Amino acid sequence: MTEFWIEMGWGVSIDNAEIADAVNAVEEIRKRYDENGVFWIGHIQEEYVLKIYKDLSLLYIYGENQDKELLILLEDWSLAEHFIGMYFSKDFLGIKEEIKRITLNKTTKLT
Incomplete structure (x- = not known):
């Protein structure tokens, strides 16, 4: 058993998920043509969630009550x-530090 789960916007859930399941979710989301192009990866004990959208938006949810979020648009x-x-x-x-670094670099390039 693993400590991870995956929930897909098209109604599929995977308990005891492995990284191969997440890679398969990426492949599936790339093929989708509907509004359900999103999936979540979570940990059963830790309060961190990755939410990945078909448009390459990545939302990182964290905090004691999962009340904090970082959003970036991935390049690929x-x-x-x-x-x-x-x-x-x-x-x-x-993950949190890398997202903040990417966001800071993009902001710096714009100014």
Whole structure:
């Protein structure tokens, strides 16, 4: 048994999910043509959730009550898979810091 779960916007849930299940979810979301193009990856004990949309938006939900969020637009699906790998490695703080760094770099480039 694993400590992870996946919930897909098209009605599929996976308990005891493995990274291969998340990679399959990426492949499935890329094929979808409807409004249900989203999936969540969560941990049964930790309060961190990745929410990945078909448009490459990534929402990182965290906090004691899952009341904090970071949102970024990914450049490609390989970056989504990178964050998924970090998630399954339980590098929750690393995800948060990398999203903040990406956001800061994009903001700095715009000014």
